[in-house]
Amino acid sequence: MALDKNGIAKRIAQEVQNGYYVNLGIGIPTLVANFVRDDLEVEFQSENGILGMGPFPFEGEEDADLINAGKQTITALPGASYFDSSLSFGMIRGKHVDLTILGAMEVAENGDIANWKIPGKMVKGMGGAMDLVASAENIIVAMQHTNRAGESKLLKRCSLPITGVNCVKKIVTDLACIEITKEGFLLLERAPGVSVETIKKATAGTLIVPVDVPEMSL
């Protein structure tokens, strides 16, 4: 069965290692924080200016001055720090952030990503996404394998305006976990109960299928 959003987040959480500083994008990536193992020392960065981001506050404890990049009210954990937007992107550009997890509308088999604009339809802006994908060395995309019309989001070339070039390293979708290689999309794992055939059908770009493709263990 295809994974739901929490399932995708749960699988991505397995990529988080001890000592990592992690930037989480809006949407499914935000959910990853809920599934990171308790015994790992990890700090979450939000690019509007906090390291050591904690969960949402209890009712009545919301602070208008303490939000994440999705403009949601949050809390700060012990050891947290605040900083301005320039220093925040300095952390990102300077490669001090170990892992970036973000959503996408399309990913190409060479690692290009499109997630900021649908010409004539949606023009909200790139926010910090272009800075993140241009500098981060470890980028994982969390997304559905196909769009609402049932079309593949894993393509040979992006059709939408791109956010960054050759930058995505791994993709976790509702159907599969895929690594970007020089040869194309390498199928690493299947979502529980999802067949290789289903993944093949849903992937428009070059899909490399090893002899043995294990199921994800969640």
Add this chain to the structure above:
Amino acid sequence: MIAKNVDNVKQALEGVSSNMTLMLGGFGLCGIPENAIAELVRLGISGITCISNNAGVDDFGLGLLLQKKQIKKMISSYVGENAEFERQMLSGELEVELIPQGTLAERCRAAQVGIPAFYTPAGYGTEVAEGKEVLDFKGKPHLLEHAFEADFSIIKAWKGDTAGNLIFKATARNFNAPMAGAGKICVAEVEELLPAGQLDPNQIHIPGIFVQRIFQGKFFEKRIEQRTITQK
């Protein structure tokens, strides 16, 4: 001590006029200079070019200036959550320049610290790179980006003193810090204005040299855009 304090927002914004370029601090509605925005609405000036990370919501923040059609051009990184903005942009009434957030912040900081231009990898290979000089550093292409030029930078801090020193609270520091001193005149509105000497010099985030005028805002709504809570 060089006194920077003025009595009210009216004095603080003296000289602001139509067709100017204004920088305004804040991220979403967090840390926006609410009192100055209200005064800009009251002044009724128009043709403004706004450098601000976001464009507010329909009835708060820069949305108030959009409603009155006072803004000619927005320079931002993200402009969702505002229906009137979208309408004006799609109809061509409003000019919009979208810039990667880190580049936006650094173009403010560059103006603040006297760096005319810098190279950044953000936006390479995208629409953002069109017409920009590209240079490789260690085999990686970077874009040449320039410091902003603004007539006024209008920012908001938590506490300030009469010398213009500023302290921000939590994530309300955002663009307010790099915009300090990035315009020809920097106006700071604060929640609490104290006599010089009352703030610990060790704790100052922005020294008063970057601020020309400081005033205590009359009222802060501090609206929350996305109220998210954890159930007990």
